[in-house]
Amino acid sequence: MNTIDNNYTYAFPAIRGLQAKKEYYVTMFPLKLVTKIFFNDLQELPPEYRAQRVINRSRLPEIARYIIDNPEDYVFSSLTASIDGDLKFIPFSQESQFSDLGNLIISMDSKFLINDGQHRRAAIEEAIQHRPELGNETISIVFFRDEGLRRSQQMFSDLNKHAVNTTKSIGILFDHRDPIRNLTLELIESIDLLRDFTDKEGNSIPKFSPKIFLLSNIYEANKLILSDFNKNEIESTEKEFIFKYWSLICNNIKEWQQVKNKQLNASALRDNYIHSYGITLESLGAIGNFLLKNGKHLLTEDFINKLNNINWSRQNLEDWKDRAIGPNGRITKNKQCVVLTANIIKKRLGLALTQEENIIESRFEQNKRRK
Structure with a gap:
């Protein structure tokens, strides 16, 4: 891992976990920050060079309206994202029972890619335009280290392959x-x-x-x-x-x-x-x-x-x-x-x-x- 310049970093309280022998991190983002950090600028790329599907804009008004119409009881599941850049996890304590609680430090020049949840992200942006106060509410983000396009495409496939729609x-x-x-x-x-x-x-x-x-x-x-x-x-x-x-x-x-x-x-x-x-x-x-x-x-x-x-x-x-x-x-x-x-x-x-x-x-x- 490269040394992170602490003057130019994001720091988020996070929980560290382990899947497939790889670390991942769960943190909370204010909704207004979600719309600033995550971008969807892959629209013009051929499918084989993208790690996610192109956003279907026709779906957004319905999702945004769900948030706007139900400000006191809407529910959104976590976004899943990859970080392409330097990061490190600093535990709050060296005691074993607290060693997976700490701060996730991410270089500001890192790129963030949503592997699952880009329609939710875009709908959040639209909802905040109508109800700015929603920007202070939070959503959980599951972060993985970016390991290149092949791995990101596989993550997208794995996350969506086994999803079963309700009847x-x-x-x-x-x-x-x-x-x-x-x-x-x-x-x-x-x-x-x-x-x-x-x-x-x-x-x-x-x-x-x-x-x-x-x-x-x-x-x-x-x-x-x-x-x-x-x-x-x-x-x-x-x-x-x-x-x-x-x-x-x-x-x-x-x-x-x-x-x-x-x-x-x-x-x-x-x-x-x-x-x-x-x-x-x-x-x-x-x-x-x-x-x-x-x-x-x-x-x-x-x-x-x-x-x-x-x-x-x-x-x-x-x-x-x-x-x-x-x-x-x-x-x-x-x-x-x-x-x-x-x-x-x-x-x-x-x-x-x-x-x-x-x-x-x-x-x-x-x-x-x-x-």
């Missing part, structure tokens, strides 16, 4: 700030069928699972019901409508009731019918939105019971092919398919299609005739 359902389940999430969980707990047969964790339901619904699908259906309404402040009348709507649906779809009463296996339901899948639940959400805006008076037992006049079988390709079922015979879901599936359900319920739904339906029929 959408878990993300919803744990997000207490989301009013639609809160309403959805309250709804599920209030209806026996939903409470007993909703998987609150997975992105998909395993073949032999006793569940028939996914939390994420019910959540998305409720989002559709409340589209065009203020989702941050759900009115009591809207909440009452949603609870009544799903209660009537759950009580009147006979195959769902057969699963509840152990007359039909959940796996057999999913194998043979489409009405517990996300595309159908979201289609019912779109219909709920239509009723909430135009036909609350229609929300009766007799009206919802008409759902049993629909042939929900996966073998019913006359109705569901290229709507809820793709060319390969699998359940499909995209925005257009949700509209097309909702169109069939609305027709069976005797509801008029909107102008936009009519346009999509006409195009669908034209393409069908060409095939």
Whole structure:
């Protein structure tokens, strides 16, 4: 290690650790210092000469807004960075129990490279522009010695290779700030069928699972019901409508009731019918939105019971092919398919299609005739 000129150094209280026989250091940085020390000036370099990905600017407003909107309970994980320059660690004490607590001294001409967290760094910078007081708060930094481009690229790969995204359902389940999430969980707990047969964790339901619904699908259906309404402040009348709507649906779809009463296996339901899948639940959400805006008076037992006049079988390709079922015979879901599936359900319920739904339906029929 080269001798450090103590007149031109940074000094940070730090904890020293050991990984793969190499020292690393954990310290705390004020957020305003993070934006000054760490730069992202690699945008123009070819990928093979970079040690990190180019920042996706479209992600920054959402991350920054998260900090700005939640100044009293936002949470950020540590940044991981490499130091290309002279550094030394000076323990506060030579006693063994304190030997890994000390000051990390870094030459001021050192270069700092973020190996993991450049989007967080950029979002912090944006958030401080809106709320300067955030600059005095801190974030933990894990520092490693820079050992060249090859090692830095490997660190980036290692840090990201084993990261596993949470499922959408878990993300919803744990997000207490989301009013639609809160309403959805309250709804599920209030209806026996939903409470007993909703998987609150997975992105998909395993073949032999006793569940028939996914939390994420019910959540998305409720989002559709409340589209065009203020989702941050759900009115009591809207909440009452949603609870009544799903209660009537759950009580009147006979195959769902057969699963509840152990007359039909959940796996057999999913194998043979489409009405517990996300595309159908979201289609019912779109219909709920239509009723909430135009036909609350229609929300009766007799009206919802008409759902049993629909042939929900996966073998019913006359109705569901290229709507809820793709060319390969699998359940499909995209925005257009949700509209097309909702169109069939609305027709069976005797509801008029909107102008936009009519346009999509006409195009669908034209393409069908060409095939």
